[in-house]
Amino acid sequence: xxxxxxxxxxxxxxxxxxxxxxxxxxxxxxxxxxxxxxxxxxxxxxxxxxxxxxxxxxxxxxxxxxxxxxxxxxxxxxxxxxxxxxxxxxxxxxxxxxxxxxxxxxxxxxxxxxxxxxxxxxxxxxxxxxxxxxxxxxxxxxxxxxxxxxxxxxxxxxxxxxxxxxxxxxxxxxxxxxxxxxxxxxxxxxxxxxxx
Ligand code: SF4
Numbered sequence: 771x772x773x774x775x776x777x778x779x780x781x782x783x784x785x786x787x788x789x790x791x792x793x794x795x796x797x798x799x800x801x802x803x804x805x806x807x808x809x810x811x812x813x814x815x816x817x818x819x820x821x822x823x824x825x826x827x828x829x830x831x832x833x834x835x836x837x838x839x840x841x842x843x844x845x846x847x848x849x850x851x852x853x854x855x856x857x858x859x860x861x862x863x864x865x866x867x868x869x870x871x872x873x874x875x876x877x878x879x880x881x882x883x884x885x886x887x888x889x890x891x892x893x894x895x896x897x898x899x900x901x902x903x904x905x906x907x908x909x910x911x912x913x914x915x916x917x918x919x920x921x922x923x924x925x926x927x928x929x930x931x932x933x934x935x936x937x938x939x940x941x942x943x944x945x946x947x948x949x950x951x952x953x954x955x956x957x958x959x960x961x962x963x964x965x966x
Pocket of ligand 1: 795798799802803804805810811812853854855856888
């Protein structure tokens, strides 16, 4: 069974046209609230049908296959690692960051590689190397914890009243995201990048 795949140019509305990867759900951390609630947007609709066809166990084996898939991409577009999936071990993040660095090298500086992760508690920021990685958080306390681990952060909020919104002392910048709106089981309306 295929564990991961990569798409040269995805027109998925969440991505807006770039290269991307999908890794089997076995790559996702067990404590991801969207996984636990079966509320991840990848679990339904046409995208879910494609994603859930990926299988196989072993976070690091999935990452190895995903790294190979990244090596098959041209490097001509920005790369969103993990439209779905994650790296929940340091070894997996190192495999993917090494492939992403090869990708950026192929692009001769034209493309960048970035991702979000729910596994920031278990994976060191340094394992992601030059990949731009944002820790996905659900509370202000988690934001502080992720920042202390060296991560940039994004937080899910119930309401996004303005671009200058604050949540429990954290300043937010606008990053409305369909991902959150689709996760209705968690009753969220938007995802915001934290700026302090
Ligand atoms: S939100 Fe991310 S980490 Fe969580 S189940 Fe979905 S793809 Fe996996």
